[in-house]
Amino acid sequence: MALINSILxxxxxxxxxxxxxxxxxxxxxxxxxxGQLVKQGRGTEYGKKYHFHSISKVSExxxxxxxxxxxxxxxYISRIMKGEQNLLWxxxxxxxxxxxxxxxxxxxxxxxxxxxLDDCHFKGGKDLLSIYINNNPESKLFDGKALAIGGSQHxxxxxxxxxxxxxxxxxxxxxxxxxxxxxxxxxxxxxxxxDEWEEKIERMAYATADENVTSISGVPTWTILLLQRILxxxxxSFISEVWPNLELFVHGAVAFPPYKSLFQSLIGNPQVQxxxxxxxxxxxxxxxxxxxxxxxxxxxxxxxxxxxxxxENQNQENPTTIGLHQVELNKIYALVITTNAxxxxxxxxxxxxxxxxxxxxxxxxxxxxxxINAFGEELVIENAETAITKACIETQAEIANFTAGPxxxxxxxxxxxxxxxxxxxxxxxxxxxxxVLDATLKDxxxxxxxxxxxxxxxxxxxxxxxPKGTFYRWMKQxxxxxxxxxxxxxxxxxxxxxxxxxxxxxxxx
Numbered sequence: 001m002a003l004i005n006s007i008l009x010x011x012x013x014x015x016x017x018x019x020x021x022x023x024x025x026x027x028x029x030x031x032x033x034x035g036q037l038v039k040q041g042r043g044t045e046y047g048k049k050y051h052f053h054s055i056s057k058v059s060e061x062x063x064x065x066x067x068x069x070x071x072x073x074x075x076y077i078s079r080i081m082k083g084e085q086n087l088l089w090x091x092x093x094x095x096x097x098x099x100x101x102x103x104x105x106x107x108x109x110x111x112x113x114x115x116x117l118d119d120c121h122f123k124g125g126k127d128l129l130s131i132y133i134n135n136n137p138e139s140k141l142f143d144g145k146a147l148a149i150g151g152s153q154h155x156x157x158x159x160x161x162x163x164x165x166x167x168x169x170x171x172x173x174x175x176x177x178x179x180x181x182x183x184x185x186x187x188x189x190x191x192x193x194x195d196e197w198e199e200k201i202e203r204m205a206y207a208t209a210d211e212n213v214t215s216i217s218g219v220p221t222w223t224i225l226l227l228q229r230i231l232x233x234x235x236x237s238f239i240s241e242v243w244p245n246l247e248l249f250v251h252g253a254v255a256f257p258p259y260k261s262l263f264q265s266l267i268g269n270p271q272v273q274x275x276x277x278x279x280x281x282x283x284x285x286x287x288x289x290x291x292x293x294x295x296x297x298x299x300x301x302x303x304x305x306x307x308x309x310x311x312e313n314q315n316q317e318n319p320t321t322i323g324l325h326q327v328e329l330n331k332i333y334a335l336v337i338t339t340n341a342x343x344x345x346x347x348x349x350x351x352x353x354x355x356x357x358x359x360x361x362x363x364x365x366x367x368x369x370x371x372i373n374a375f376g377e378e379l380v381i382e383n384a385e386t387a388i389t390k391a392c393i394e395t396q397a398e399i400a401n402f403t404a405g406p407x408x409x410x411x412x413x414x415x416x417x418x419x420x421x422x423x424x425x426x427x428x429x430x431x432x433x434x435x436v437l438d439a440t441l442k443d444x445x446x447x448x449x450x451x452x453x454x455x456x457x458x459x460x461x462x463x464x465x466x467p468k469g470t471f472y473r474w475m476k477q478x479x480x481x482x483x484x485x486x487x488x489x490x491x492x493x494x495x496x497x498x499x500x501x502x503x504x505x506x507x508x509x
Contacts, residue, residue: 015130022300023359027325034058034305037338045087046076046344058323062307067319067336067345070108076342080111083162088342089113095176096156097169097281110281112172116341120302121173124284127299128250128277131289136247136273144245145186145211149204149218149226150174152195167193169281186211197481205229213243217250220259221401221487224424225472227266238268252277254486255364255385257294258392258399262424265398278364282348283339286362295361300324303340308333311351321345327354332365332380351380370490374406375415375457377448379441381489387440388421394436395427401471401487405497407462416459420500422470434463466504473507474500 022029038055041047050065066072076087077096085092088111095112112121133139151168153175167175171193177185187207194200201222209230216223227239234242249263249272256276264270278286278296283304286296298306307321311332321336335350337343349369352362366381373379384404392399400422407416419437427433438461442449451457475481488496 015127016134018301019127019131019297023297026300026360027323029300030305030324031058033301033303034061034338037303037305037340040090040340041088041342041344043086043090044342046342050344062321062345065345067307067309067321067347069347073343073346077109077111081109081156081164081166082159083164088344089115089340091115093341094162094164095172096164096166097172098151098166099169099281108281109166110169110343111341112169113341115303116283116339117173117176119340120283120304121169121279122177123302124277124279124287124299125173128275128287131287132248132273132275135289135291139247140245141214141247142184143212144214144243145208146184147186147208147211147213147216147218148174148192149216149223150192153193154195169279186213201226201229205233209233209242211243212245214245215248215250216246219253219486220251220256220263221254221471223249223251224259224262224266224400231266238266240267240269240272246272248272249274250277251275252279254489255381257389258385258402261392262398262400265425278362280348280350282337282343282346283341285335295355295363298360298362300360305338307336307338307345308352309336309347324360327357327360329354329357353382366490370488372404372406372417372490372492374408374492375451377445377451377458379417379445379448379490383441383444383448384489386444387437390440391433391436392427395429395433396425397423397427397433398425400424400468403471403488403491403496403500404461405491405494407459408494414455414459415457417461418494418497419461419463420466420470420497421463422466422468424468426465430463430465434461437461437463464501466500470500470504474503477503 038052038061042052055061055064080087080093081096091113093111093113096109097112099108099110133141148170150170153165153167153171156162156164156166174189174192187204191200191203191207194203204226230242231239236242240246246267246269251274256274260274273291275291276288276294276296284299284302285304286298288294289297306324308327309319309321311334313319314334327333330353332351332353335348335352337346337348349367351365351367353365355361355363363382371378371380388399388402402419402421404417404419407418409415442452471487475485475487
């Protein structure tokens with residue numbers, strides 16, 4: 001394994017020069033990529049419809065090709081899933097990344113081309129390791145196994161006779177990994193791609209507890225469950241006693257700050273590093289390239305061309321986009337992507353803000369459909385997660401999960417926000433927790449602060465502390481256990497809040 005560690009470390013470091021190139025010439029790299037994508041799409045049905053053959057400028061592209069949502073692109077995707085090809089992308093599409101979403105019960109099926117696998121998803125994973133090895137030249141990461149906590153894979157439901165498959169994006173990646181990557185990962189694909197999440201956690205725990213795990217990757221909420229089960233099986237207090245050589249946890253999908261203290265207490269080794277990635281079914285977008293900063297380096301040579309919609313223009317029928325060279329610091333933008341899997345000017349549903357423009361670094365600020373704006377307060381996920389983190393620090397608490405929604409004005413009662421919070425470690429005082437949460441939201445969001453002025457429009461938040469396991473039971477009840485499924489943080493309706501509260505009533509009967 002020492003030889004493998006040396007060889008792989010050398011290979012990873014070679015990529016750093018290419019990363020430095022797009023950091024130095026970001027606009028030029030993106031423009032060249034734009035031209036390549038349009039050229040490759042000329043012969044597709046979509047390319048012919050919008051006359052890609054005569055597009056040579058970004059301005060022509062943005063004038064001619066519409067910004068679309070998944071629903072608008074779905075007629076093409078549906079046909080591809082039934083066996084048609086060359087509709088959105090010229091190469092064969094036989095894999096689809098299933099995304100359940102959190103605001104819509106219907107699943108999304110995102111086409112994944114071989115180019116997207118090789119030049120985006122796989123490249124993102126390799127780059128993460130390259131950056132980590134470059135920053136930690138003494139790393140022994142490849143001396144042990146990489147534990148990956150992913151989803152499941154099925155045969156395409158539309159026609160079992162077709163050579164096409166779907167699954168969580170993590171499962172699609174696992175199923176297609178090269179042999180060398182399969183050799184250094186754990187558990188076996190048979191276990192990693194299991195459907196039944198509760199049995200899967202159990203089998204993963206037993207299969208990996210005696211391995212030499214040096215890195216973990218997964219969604220924090222589901223990773224916690226696995227680590228807790230492993231500690232139970234081994235009768236240990238800290239994961240560092242089970243895996244003494246663990247040095248890296250790679251996380252994504254949900255913000256990590258609210259969970260960091262819980263992970264530190266579970267792992268018990270302050271030397272373990274935590275790095276975030278920004279990846280989705282649609283592509284791999286960003287990597288935390290410095291463990292001392294929570295910013296994400298926007299990866300610009302992954303076969304994805306980026307455009308940005310200023311958030312104030314988000315609801316326009318034909319929103320105007322801007323290019324990378326036009327973005328401003330700390331403004332919130334909705335992300336629009338054109339990819340090497342045939343997603344043309346596709347609204348991914350995420351909002352970001354730029355924290356640096358030399359190089360281009362970002363933070364994920366939320367989802368275009370995940371916010372609370374019942375009273376003009378425009379509360380976004382980034383506000384909520386920052387406030388939750390501070391309230392936890394001030395009250396010695398550790399978070400397990402949370403969601404929030406509005407309390408509507410009724411009669412003489414005032415409006416407000418209602419929070420349902422499950423703690424891994426209870427706060428010293430729920431009252432103080434609530435006050436810090438409220439005060440931090442005021443500091444972060446001037447619209448929220450204005451609505452809270454003298455309780456005129458919004459009253460102090462209502463916070464429900466629920467028993468451990470509540471969100472697990474709720475997600476199980478909704479059929480959304482494991483994989484890339486995430487608890488919705490904010491909603492502009494009371495649907496999630498009332499669903500959980502009703503479940504709690506039924507449990508106590």
